[in-house]
Amino acid sequence: MRSSAVDNGLRTGVTFGIVIVTMFLIGFTVTGAGLIGKLFGASDSATPSLMFYSLFMILIGMWAGASASPRPLTEADTFKRALISGLVAGLVSGAIAAVIGFIFGDLSANKIDPRTYLPSVSPDSIKLFLFNQTPLMGSLTLLALMTVSAAVSAALSFFFRSNHWLKNKSGETSNAARGFFQSAGLNRVLQSQYASYVFWAITAVVLIILPRVWGSYWNYVFGTVGIYIILGLGLNIITGWAGQLVIGYVAFFAIGAYTFALLTAPEPHHLTVNFWVALALGVLVAGISGLLIGLPILNLRGDYLAIVTLGFAEIIRILLKSDLMTDYTAGPRGIRDIGGPTILGKPFVSDVDFMYVIIVAVLAVTFIAHRLRNSRTGKAWFAINLDETVARATGINAFGSKLLALSLSAAVAGLAGALFASRNQFTGPDDHALMVSINVICLVIVGGIGNIPGVFLGAFALKGLPEILRETESYRLLIFGVLLVIMMRLRPEGFLPARRPELEKHAAQTPSGKEA
Amino acid sequence: MPACIQTKKVSKIFGGLTAVNSVDVVVPENAIASIIGPNGAGKTTLFNCISGYYVPEHGEILFYDMPIQGQPTYEVATMGIARTYQNIRLFGEMTAIENIMVGQYPRFKAGWVDAILSTPRERSEEKQAVEEGRRLLKFVGLEGLGDSLARNLPYGAQRRLEIARALANKPRLLLLDEPTAGMNPQETEKMTHFIRSLRDELGITILLIEHDMRVVMGISDQITVLDYGTKIAEGKPKDIQSNQRVIEAYLGPDVTSLTQKYQLRKKQRYAKS
């Protein structure tokens, strides 16, 4: 059964109405306008201009209109149907927003500040929401803006979807592009060995030069990104390949960081172990703790395993934070003055130098992950992930394999933790909250679970982008939550899905007669 | 000939229900043996006991005179017992050749350290694995399909790939759970030949569960009949075909008279209307 155009519009309208009101209530309308302003190169001013706010609302209205316009397009779908859907969607969402806007505008006019209960709704944001007009005029403007933009966008999207000319044209161009690449033999060039040498050479040069030129702020940002890449690659082993979700991954990060910190900081144990030794020990202790924690729990079913690891992580964090451990781990205050790297006795602690350390670590872990991925061990992990029972029946010691995967993951997390502590020259219990794990899980999933380039993409998108879009800082976790839900629904394999290697073809291409 | 696999009074009980009841089966080396019986007779349960999924409550299972009951599944597999499943269970998200390479797992030694360092051992093993995988693909008639995902293969190809994966470990005993289920007569015919060639060319002992009597009677050296978890008959195909208890188990004691009774009742019904 097909829903009528009005129904369709009504449903979309209510959804978008709620979204707009929520955005207003959490102050995102102001942030959104600011983001649009930034897009157009406007300088960071405290109050975004009315123009950018209008543009922001128009974009939302157009989105509403586009999603309201009927899909899939059949013969019976007429232009009228699309227009009605869009119009209704705009009208309804606009009306919902207008009513709420009017209420708040009226309250504000009567000098009632809603910030006691809704701290994000400032008088400025109310004024902006109502286009700096009176409550009545403002809400009417809101209504009109939404209706018009939704209707226009519904009509436009009708044309885009129905217009065969456009569809064919774009198909042709992409074909043409592909043809060009093929005919020019670009593919072969790109795949040739020299190309990869050139690529690596350029990458190396860039990686050597960049930390020197872009200043300590970007070194800090990309240092964090690098540490999260390491964490992501580590989690990928146990979760992406072996298929065991570990929510409490941060526990191993904390173990690595604390091991390193306690060995190199003057307080509380007066140890000044060499950076490299402490780093190795941090990795080792984290790996062993992965082994020990894994022993009793790795036979648990997937979701139980996830929750148990969460329990472990919380226990470790609460213990670190408690007074009980103050003598051993410096308690809630954390550990200061953690040592930095030295090479041949020379300190190596400037932000540029440390960036190199992180780059080397990222490359090393990437290399290891790459080597493991399609090895015999890696295949065993993936087999366990897909069907543990059958994997066992083909001779794989599933428990042992999972234990190995968890230990390796934990060791990598230990490395990340040690680097993190060393770079910040500080570590405390709050560095190791559950949100670190959630961040890592998000970036692995968003990038493409089980895929190495996916981890890079995910880390840049989830740790790098928010640094650039500073306005969104407080909305970051909210967006993560939505992102997780949407990814699981639409694209659980992530933006860069993992690909299987082509072994048969590869073997066929190498002249097999020689070695026989 | 030595016994390849032998069960001695094996019983498996599920919550009070005896699924397999004191069953003795002896399969000589290099034989093709079948287990038949009505649905729910305990055939697959017996398979699961042999391959190590279940630990039988009573009895012993001997593989070349070595007791294997209670051994973990992966060790049973490593010793040389491979199996297929009634409802094909491949690693769907892996390619065909990778499925076979997982099957080869116990035969190779390279560990994670080898993988990271890319030691000569790991490189030569990997090369050997791919080579043998391709040979196996060719053997089961899937040449050229090695790089397609297992779940995208057609039904018949999936069945053959599953057997190829089982063969990858060079097993001495192969357990086949309804290898011709869902096949048409021509495909069944081919599969029958294929199973025989496994024994003749590779020297593998085969124990299979099968419902298609043409297949069973055609290739079995020995047939064991289970009913309600109990062995009710054992012997050569000819003996089984004429065994009264087997006929009863499959068709009921006086199926002819029942058939006549029901046909009569049908006639009366037609007469009425």
Add this chain to the structure above:
Amino acid sequence: MDKPTSTSDQGKLRFGRYVRMFIGIVIGVFLVWRLYDVLVVEHKFGADTWVRFGLSGLILGGMYALIAIGYTLVYGIMFMINFAHGEVMMLGAFGGFFVFEALRFIPAPTLADPKLNFLDAHPIFSVFLAFAVGISISATAGYFLEKIAYRPLRKAPRLILLITAIGASIFLQNLAMLLFGPQRKNVVNPDLLDRGAGWTITVSGNPVLISYTGVFSLVLSAVLMIGLYILVQRTKLGRAMRSVAQDKNTASLMGVDVDDVISKTFIISGSLAGAAGVMWGIHMGLVNHYTGFLPGIKAFTAAVMGGIGNIPGAMLGGMVLGIIEATGPAALGIDFQLKDVIAFSILVLVLILRPSGILGEKLSEEKL
């Protein structure tokens, strides 16, 4: 027939059994030592203190039980850990808080007290309204959570559902934080339910306060639990829920609309969580966006402890966990800061040592 009730994976059994035995012995020895130390050697607390702890444990346990039932119902029917369940409870707590705040602003002057507000003038109605609103909000949240986030994933692997639930949990928590601000809010009860008011009894010469809010919470949780039990055991909807939990396909062959039953299950568990949330506000007095997280995980622990999928088990598990948490730090002579460590340790230990829970049947692996 061939569905296994017990699988042997000797590999893990052999390994696991020793590890588990070792852990069990270590824990046992530790417990005996600490209990002996605290109860016999030091004799730190009098009977009155234990009564006080026990009481607050019971009250806490009642709330845990209500939340735990939600986990168990949803797990029984969908085999998923509804990680966002704690957040559903938090929304209910906010609902109750806002009702009290709103009613406090409505004047209801009487001759005796011209400054009287509605909340104090009609406390019973106010509390009733708070529960009605809190429960409705949580029930609605549960309903939409299932409909928007979980329903499209009906056939997806469990891990995908779990990640979705984690996503929903993060979303709801941060939404609440952005909407209502990160600071804690004091829930101002009507005078009748003042947290300091109650009956005083004397135990070994010392007074012990039995607060009205505590008794109220305990009674209400008991009533709700009994009501739920009757709903599940005696009504048509309850039968439908149980049938869907056992076998969705067969249930639909009986004419049961599986989607509808799952929706209703989420509404019911949301309602119970909402009730627990409002109670939490009334009894504990503080509400913020983080209110649901810890009780949620602890209630999950309780559900697992009682055998997940088992309703009486969830009730029992909640009660036991509440009492352990309240008396544990004192009984073991450790810092009260570490009471959450006790709860999490129980979570970890139960899952390691007896994942089927106290009342649970042996968990059958659904797929061999």
Add this chain to the structure above:
Amino acid sequence: MLKVENLQVYYGAIHALQGVSFHLEQGEIVALIGANGAGKSTVLNTVSGILRPREGSVAFEGQAIHETPPQDIVRKGIIHVPEGRKIFSRMTVTENLEMGAYTNNDRAAINRDMEAVFARFSRLRERRDQLGGTLSGGEQQMLAIGRGLMAHPKLLLLDEPSMGLSPILVEQIFDIIQDINEQGTSILLVEQNAQMALAIADRAYVLETGNIVMQGTGDDLLKDPKVIAAYLGGH
């Protein structure tokens, strides 16, 4: 009454039904026979709405039902007694029967129907308060059929009712099937025990790898040499 045309059903990449067509008239017993994995149960699951066909149609009393969800198909009078009985093992016998009458809201009528089921299967009356899981195989099969009857089926789909039952019980079950049919319920029967199925069926279809390869009256197929060779064990 039931008309199935060109049914195409897939499990992932596997083509389980490759264009199955058949029909069933009011009052008939129609049997589907074939080897394991031939697609018999798939046909029943598609008719009762658990599976959706990729192509083809199922019509019941002239109405297309192949896109109707199972719970609504039940309300039209098609009751499916699934393979392996699938009784609710953690519910009592009475509760199982009440589940069968789920679509009925008339308490008195439900009690009458339950009496009728108990009259037919007296063993169930003795065990009315026992949990379904504690019943023997034969009792479970009776409960499954009784549960199906609680919904007043116009068409009863029976999947392997004789599976795992001793010969005496098989005879009882087949007697009951005929009784039910003579009281006016049409029956679509899937059976491994081809001999018995053909004996009671008015008409039958033979399935092989998702295709219907033979059809005819039950009596004719019983005599067909090809059927005898393939499905009757050559006796």
